[in-house]
Amino acid sequence: MKKQLTDMQEIQFPNAELIPEIVKMLSEGHTVTLRLRGVSMRPFLEDNRDKALLCKPAHVRTGDPVLAEISPGHFVLHRITGISGDDVTLLGDGNLTAEHCKTDNIVGAVIGFYRKGRTRMDKTDGRKWKIYSRLWTSLYPVRRYLLGIYRRLWIPLFGPV
Numbered sequence: 001m002k003k004q005l006t007d008m009q010e011i012q013f014p015n016a017e018l019i020p021e022i023v024k025m026l027s028e029g030h031t032v033t034l035r036l037r038g039v040s041m042r043p044f045l046e047d048n049r050d051k052a053l054l055c056k057p058a059h060v061r062t063g064d065p066v067l068a069e070i071s072p073g074h075f076v077l078h079r080i081t082g083i084s085g086d087d088v089t090l091l092g093d094g095n096l097t098a099e100h101c102k103t104d105n106i107v108g109a110v111i112g113f114y115r116k117g118r119t120r121m122d123k124t125d126g127r128k129w130k131i132y133s134r135l136w137t138s139l140y141p142v143r144r145y146l147l148g149i150y151r152r153l154w155i156p157l158f159g160p161v
Helices: 015-027 127-138 140-158
Strands: 032-035 051-055 065-071 074-084 087-091 099-102 106-114
Touching: 015 032, 015 051, 015 106, 051 065, 065 087, 065 099, 074 106, 074 127, 127 140
Parallel strands: none
Antiparallel strands: 032 051, 051 106, 065 074, 065 106, 074 087, 087 099
């Protein structure tokens, strides 16, 4: 009788080792699922809970979440807030200050996110993601206060969104 594996083992590597391999795989045309680390995409994407499905970037535009190298060896998964020629401005949904890179430094485009342990992906070109993105980015001036309430009150009382 064959034994079937029901649980997949997850192995964690430091970003310094993992990200270069992911970049290589993406450049070869593979898709990669990456568990998210950090809180820069709060409130809807959480540290060590959610995953992003990445592909090689073909054409990126304002509003797209991307994996980019903002300085040598330092990668972020943030949303593009502006493109001017070869210059790209990035901002994490949970951040208040922007980062910058060149279009050549964008190494991955996000196809979708797996949130809250779900097996069904929220596609970045889907209606749900577009509505969320438009609403959240339009709240930029007051996000500081919303994020503070979320971090100090919502999470302790109800847990992450």
